[in-house]
Amino acid sequence: MTQTIAPRVRTLVLLLLAACGLLLTTAGPASAHAALTGSDPQQGVVVDKAPDQVSLTFSEKVALSNDSLRVLDPKGKAVQQGKPSEVSGTTYAVKLHSGLPDGTYTVTYQVVSADSHPVAGAFTFSIGAPSTTSVSVSGETAGGGVVGWLYGFGRYMSYAGFIVLVGGAAFVLGCWQRGAGVRPMQRLVVGGWLTLTAATLLLLLLRGSYTGSGKVGDIFDLDLLGNVLQTKSGAALVSRLLLLAAAALFISVLFGAYDKREDEEKRDLTFGLAIGGTVVAAGLAASWAMAEHASVGLQTGIAMPVDVLHLLAVAGWLGGLTALLVALYRSEVPVESAAVRRFSQVAFGSVVALVATGVYQSWRQLGSWSAFTGTRYGQLLLVKIGLVALLVGIAFISRRWTGQLADTVVQRGKRAQQKERVPDKERVLDKERVLDKERVAANASGSGSGKSKGAGSKGAGDSKRAAQLARQQAAMDTARQKRTRDADPNRFGLRRSVLAEAGVAVVLLAVTTVLTQTEPGRTEEDAKAATAASSSSSSSSSAGSGAVTLDMSFDTGGTDGKGVVTVDFDPARVGGNEMHVYVQRSNGRAFDIPEVKVALTLEAKKIGPLAVTPDRIATGHWSASNVQIPMAGDWKVAVTVRTSDIDQTTVSKNAQIG
Structure with a gap:
């Protein structure tokens, strides 16, 4: 039966790894955890004279470099001077050269949020009047490409290594102390340490390029590495490496001196x-809490300890589950029912802690019920909750098998005590057969050899034969132990349920890794509210000057097809008008789409539709000059937005013009 299970196990593992790879590769660039909530000048505005500086306001504090904020003229030449600086709170500014000519200017920014994630984007404003620009900002993304994928993979492996290291060591020390002398358990825990160490070094090398240029060639740039070491994320990674040195000492004692005592x-x-192990494990967990979601936002003094407890609970449950799986499938020493019962109690406590801390984290990161379905973070969190519920259901089945396993072991123990009084006939017969074979081999060697060969060659042949027989006997003993282990139907059922738990845990870990790289729902909703307030303020200002601004939400139905399109008419009168079209994502960032079309219809007079095809000025910004409005009235403005070769939609709104 075990021979038929092995291929299924390999197939299941391959499928799970493929699913995790799909989750990691389709996650895309790391979502901004600090959103742009305002700017001066505002996006798309036309100012009468050149400003002295450009300022940007984010939803939380960000880290700046010398090139974090850039302002480019219509020809693509940088017109900022000096380094960007903090103005107040979460507002940052960069000075501009004096005497800038009229035209459309592009503002690009690339910063690092307080929870360690890169944030990039761009927008335009105009001085005097809009103009064409040669600046292309379609590549203004952060955390993508090969470096972004490698960084996501490194994060996944670091979480996996931490869980296996901490959970495996806790399982040996707290549940199955005999496992300290079992070679597969030693390999598992040491493998977790090696995985976490290698992943941490990889993240440290990738960090500079990940938050900067995104180029593979910058991975080994020592200047970038030096800058990373001065950041909060760099300090967290270095602290993790130091703690891993202490963890190596713990492992050497656990699998060395401890087993021999x-x-x-x-x-x-x-x-x-x-x-000592608890202190080291808590320190490793704190290296995540001090640099990511828990370190910013609401109640950081509570959130960071809660995050540490959450990670330790995950490791105790899923890491111990992995250790139990290895003990059931790989260990020649059968794991006792008492050890399985102790782990069951540890797992139950870990699940309780996991649920309690998870509820707090969800409230802190979402902020409202609508964020569950209205934000990507909330949608991923729903998937995670579903996987945890499935895992708990399978764990309940495992607990049932654990109870039956205990009863079986008690009954077998009684039988074993009775059998100890009776000689093991099979073992005696095996020994007699071995002795007979040795006698036959010795006689054959003596008769076939002359006295000239001497006693030396005969002794060498006997020692080789004895070693061969010893290996055969060891193989027979191992096979007998495996047959005895696998013959227990309760142990077989426990192995299957634990394997299913481990499979779900692998996918759960992948979803969690993607979740840590996704913008929290509270931040996304705050950014939407700030963008809406900014748009409302801009619309009110435009209305006072005779301009008309229309905001329309759209959904093309394809992947990543939701956003908002804004159409400005200035001065919204009969005759020639300047028309600007802005396309943004739901989080307020510019949306790079291939095509936008506008059609004007005055249905009361049966005029139109008058087609207008604006020119692309920059990412998410189109413009058309001298748009002729032949008659005053309530005009229907229909905008066709195409987000891919096959996904497009048309939205419309009425506007009083003239």
Whole structure:
């Protein structure tokens, strides 16, 4: 039966790894965890004279570099001077050269949010009157490309390594102390340490390029690495490496001196290892909490300890589950029912802590019920909740198998005590057969050899034969142990349920990794509200000057097809008008789409539709000059937005013109 299960296990593992790879590769660039909520000048505005500076306001504090804020003239030449600086709170500005000519200027920004994620974008404003521009900002994304994919993979492997290292060591120390001498368990925990160490080094090398240029060639730039070491994220990664050195000492004691101690000595050493291991594990978890979501936003003094507890609970549950799976499938020493029961209790406590801390984190990151379905973070969180519920359901089945396994072991123990009084006939017969074979081999060697060969060659042949027989006997003993282990239907059922738990856990870890790279729902909704307030203020200003601004939401139905299109008519009169079209994503960032068309219809007079095809000025910005409005009235403005070769939609709104 186990022979038929092995291919299924391999197939399941491959499918799960493929699913995780799909989640990581389709995650796209890291979503901004600090959103642009305002600017001066505002996006798309036309100012009478050149401003002295350009300022940007974000939803939270960000880290700046020398090239974080750039302002480019219509020919693509930089017109900012000096370094960007903090004005107040979350507002940052860069000075401009004096005497700038009229035209459309492009503002680009690339900063790092307080929770370590890169944020990039661009918008335009005009001095005097709009103009064409040669600036292309379609590549203004952060955290994408090969470097972004590698960074996401490194994050996934670091989480996996932490869970296996901490959970595996806790399983050995707290549930199955005999496992300290089992080679597969040693390989598992050491493998977790190596994975976490390698992933941390990879993240440290990638960090500079990930938050900057995104170029593969900058991965080994020592200047960038030096800058990274001065940031909060760099300090967290270096701290993690130092703690991993302490973890290496813990592992060497756990699988070295600890396994060789007597039971009396083990008690004191167990207490010391438990205290030291808890401190190291909490420190490793804190290296995430101090640099990511928990370190910014509401109640950081509570959020960071809660995040540490959340990570430790995940490791205790999923890491211990992985260790139990290895013990059930790979260990030649059968895991005792008492060890499985102890892990069941640890897992139950971990799930309780996981749910409690998860509820708090969800409230903190979402802020409203609507964010569950209205934001990508909320949608991913719903998927995670569903996977956790599925995992708990399978764990309940495992607990049932655990109870039955305990009863079976008790009954078998009684039988074993009775059998100890009776000689093991099979083993005696095996030994007699081995002795007979040795005698036959010795006689054959003696008769076929002359006395000239001497006793030396005969002794060498006997030692080789004895070694071969010993290996055969060891193989027979191992096979007998495996048959005995696999013959227990309750143990077989437990193995299957634990394997299913581990499979769901792999996918859950992938979803969690993507979730940590996604903009929190509270931040996304705050950015939408700030953008709406800015648009309302801009519309009121435009209305006072005779201009008309129309905002229309659209959804082309394709992947990433939702956004808002804004149409400005200035001065909104009969005759020639300047028309500007702005396309933004739901979070307020410019939306780079291939085509926009506008049609004007005065239905009361049966005029139109008058087609207008604006020219692309920059990412998310189109413009058309001298748009002729032949008659005053209530004009229907229909905008066709195409987001891909096959996905497009038309939205419309009426406007009083003239």
